[in-house]
Amino acid sequence: MTASSPPETPDHLGSGDENASRATAVPKGAWNRWRPLLLRWHFYAGLLVGPFLLIAAVTGLLYSLVPQIDRAVYSHELTVDDVGEQRLPLSQQVAAARAVHPEGTVSSIRPPEAPADTTRVVLAVDDVPESYGRTVFVDPYTGEVRGALTTFGQWMPLRAWFDEFHRTLHLGAFGRNYSELAASWLWFVAVAGLVLWIGHRRRTRKTRRLLIPDTDAPRRQRLLSWHGAIGIWVIIGLLALSASGLSWSRWTGANIADLRTAMSWTTPTASTSLSGEASDDGGHGGHGHGAASAAAADIDVSAVDGVYAAAGAAGLRDPLVITPATDADTAWSVRENKRNFPESYDAVTVDPTTDEIVDRVDYADWPFMAKATSTFIGLHMGIYFGLANQIALAALAIGLITMIVLGYLMWWRRRPTRSQRALATPPRRGALGELKPAEAVAVVAVVAVIGWYMPLFGLPLALFIAVDTVIGAFRSRDTDTRGTDRNDTDKRGMAKEVRA
Incomplete structure (x- = not known):
């Protein structure tokens, strides 16, 4: 109030x-x-x-009020004209995107969530704002590139603009x-x-x-x-x-992050190290949406098919976010990104040379406070129960x-x-x-x-x-001054009366 x-x-x-x-x-x-x-x-x-x-x-x-407008404005990039019978291998879709947009490096790949959805290939490039990426939209049935947009994680430009307007x-x-x-x-x-x-x-x-x-x-x-x-x-x-x-x-967010770390309330992440050493991959974010994970060099697109299949065999389901390895000693990571109720963020890391699972973290194993934080953020962003x-x-x-x-x-x-x-x-x-x-x-x-x-x-x-x-x-000083002046006036008046 x-x-x-x-x-x-x-x-x-x-x-x-x-x-x-x-x-x-x-x-x-x-x-x-x-x-x-x-x-x-x-x-x-x-x-x-x-x-x-x-x-x-x-x-x-x-x-x-933006989400429905956002999807309508960018329907050409987000959906296909005709749903085919068979999708192209994911590696061919990424190759099609890179043929039209060879700039930058591939930071993540988002396979289609629904039959009519396009595949999103997110590029880390230098000519977009920090935390943004260039997303190339590919028809998964024909390999046609349907456009490229500057995105903030999974948000399209319109929604990203209003998100930034609200935040900053x-x-x-x-x-x-x-x-x-x-x-x-x-x-x-x-x-x-x-x-x-x-x-x-x-x-x-x-x-x-x-x-x-x-x-x-x-x-x-x-x-x-x-x-x-x-x-x-x-x-x-x-x-x-x-x-x-x-x-x-x-500022407060940094203090909350320190508190969560001290209390072991942080979001667990699957290790991407192929050498057996611990890795630090960061956690599930809020408004940042994990906009663009940096890739040290461009990827061998042929590896994505085996990684994708291994994640599916491990039980992960769409919507997925596939993040390429940053070097030869790092595994690819695949995580679920189901941000509405019921949430699901199961994640695995995969060795791209053998397609074996390196590490796994299930959403069910997250600490309670990590789950609560994710839920509250989803509610704040209006994605947890959809239109309601x-x-x-x-x-x-x-x-x-x-x-x-x-x-x-x-x-x-x-x-x-x-x-x-x-x-x-x-x-x-x-x-x-x-x-x-x-x-x-x-x-x-x-x-x-x-x-x-x-x-x-x-x-x-x-x-x-x-x-x-x-x-x-x-x-207080003015009040005292007025009171003193009033007393002085009264005294002068009394003196005049005595002299009279």
């Missing part, structure tokens, strides 16, 4: 002094101690981080900070808003209406009730989006956009004006001091740890606290 203003309850209608005097009159139960802190953090976090969340929600909504706004590495900032704060704003909404419903004796807005309430209360009710409906999805987005983010997943993502994005707009509308109605300055008073400062000492220390410690591992949560929070402290100091 985003940029929500405080509810129009008595402790938010008066000035700061009135708020303070009322606060002292209220028994300091747990809720009365914690509510001001949650309210202030939720209000300002939503107000300041809201634009980043709004951009992420809008670009995510666009991304969720096409600003490169710097742009990744925006999406990480949004993901870093989304869970915090959502959880704080959830607690506040439940507390508000309990205080107004409407706990049974957590999921239902008050359609007959005054305008601002009605906006607040829609804001809170929508938040209840989408809270689980927002938390999942935040967690999965952070898993492949720039896309609809759910679109609904989450629309819900988040609606809450942000409602939050800003509530803030606008409470904006500072000469006639309604009391209504515009934001949640007061000093809320941390109202907690018990142990509670305050715990809050500071927990926030410090989270901020350390999530830099784009911690740094903005530290900046806000610093700026807010400076503003508070200046306002």
Whole structure:
């Protein structure tokens, strides 16, 4: 939940002094101690981080609508005109692709998943952006090259453009900070808003209406009730989006990767070494999609038929990704790439000279957290349950956009004006001091740890606290100055009366 203003309850209608005097009159139960802190953090976090969340929600909504359009736009490259009776050997299909596109090296081969699909031969070339490749599409029945496109893993150019737009706004590495900032704060704003909404419903004796807005309430209360009710409906999805987005983010993602390594939660990979030494092949990725695995030199295309057959005999099923060996001491790797429910990522490595299986890792043997990470990433990308997943993502994005707009509308109605300055008073400062000492220390410690591992949560929070402290100091000084001036005026007035 985003940029929500405080509810129009008595402790938010008066000035700061009135708020303070009322606060002292209220028994300091747990809720009365914690509510001001949650309210202030939720209000300002939503107000300041809201634009980043709004951009992420809008670009995510666009991304969720692209897959069907993407396949329609590139139907010529993705499908064949006529389904034949017999496919050509995979080596002949690769040779046909290389005859038309001899540039670069073959980084991966994706055999057809369905009878009408084309074979994809992905080339590592120098004239495409980093992590992209040039994919050549070949008719598996005739060997006709139906085109070549710059792709991001399995994404076609249109979907890749919207994917990059959502992740970086096409600003490169710097742009990744925006999406990480949004993901870093989304869970915090959502959880704080959830607690506040439940507390508000309990205080107004409407706990049974957590999921239902008050359609007959005054305008601002009605906006607040829609804001809170929508938040209840989408809270689980927002938390999942935040967690999965952070898993492949720039800064927090690196810390999560270190944690997964330390806890043995990494994705296991089959060894490609033919010399018996351990290899490091990397794991299953997120938005990167394993775009283009580097090949040291071009391959002997005749080897692909034996490797493909060996993988099939080992029980691997389409869709498959075949990655050539990088040198004579390295095996070819073949892995399943079934990214929708139920997932399947069984993988084998094959000696291209003997077609024997060198190593094998089955998806069933992955650690639980590796499976969970893969599942959450698939859900975030809208591929786990197909169209239903896309609809759910679109609904989450629309819900988040609606809450942000409602939050800003509530803030606008409470904006500072000469006639309604009391209504515009934001949640007061000093809320941390109202907690018990142990509670305050715990809050500071927990926030410090989270901020350390999530830099784009911690740094903005530290900046806000610093700026807010400076503003508070200046306002306190101005108040003291006005009070001193008033006292001096009173004294001068009394002196005049005595002389008179």
